[in-house]
Amino acid sequence: MTSIVMCTAAGATLLLGAPAEAAAPVGWRTSPAITDKWYCGATTNGRVFSIQACIIDNGGSYYQGAVLVRNRSTATRSASAVITSDRVSNGSCAASGIGASSYSVCFAPPASVSPGVWINVYGGAYDVPLxxxxxxxxxxGIIQTT
Incomplete structure (x- = not known):
């Protein structure tokens, strides 16, 4: 049995939701279904956008990276996003409009990860107009439990 232990990121968030869908989302999603478990780091604020890098436990040994991009302005804004990782798949989302006072999530493809390793996910967003x-x-850290 595999479990997740939070090891860093003061102010990290754990979101629990419905069981993982058969096909994990990839690319931009404006209203994603929350899968098994989301582990999100601290929020980073830019002038218009706030972002969080997340690692999603899709159940079993599958994990994927995601970047939550929140538009804090009163107008639709264009942003692109990128996800890089040392253990799960990298991903990117082309520039897209994110509604006023709304959010969108950029997902990387899921990947199988073995117990006993660290997963590092780095997310970035680019405010196209600014x-x-x-x-x-x-x-x-992914650990093996007995």
């Missing part, structure tokens, strides 16, 4: 980059990170 040409401003912001970044965030999240790290968890």
């Amino acid at each position: 040409r401003q980059e912001i970044s965030a990170s999240m790290q968890i």
Whole structure:
């Protein structure tokens, strides 16, 4: 049996939700279903957007990275996002409009991860009109339990 232990990221968030869907989402989603467990790092604020890097436990040994991009302005804004990791798949989302006072999530493809390793996920968003980059990170350890 595999479990997750939070090891870093003061102010980290754990979100619990419905069981994972048969096909994990990839790319931008404006209203994603929350899968098994989300582990999100601290929020990083830019001038218009706030972002959080997350690691999602899809059940079993599958994990994926995600970046939550929140538009804090009163107008639709364009942003792109990128996810890099040392253990799970990398991903990116092309520039897209994010509604006023709304959010969108960029998902990387899921990947199988063995117990006994650290997963590091780094997320970034680029505010297209302002040409401003912001970044965030999240790290968890996967351990074997008995």
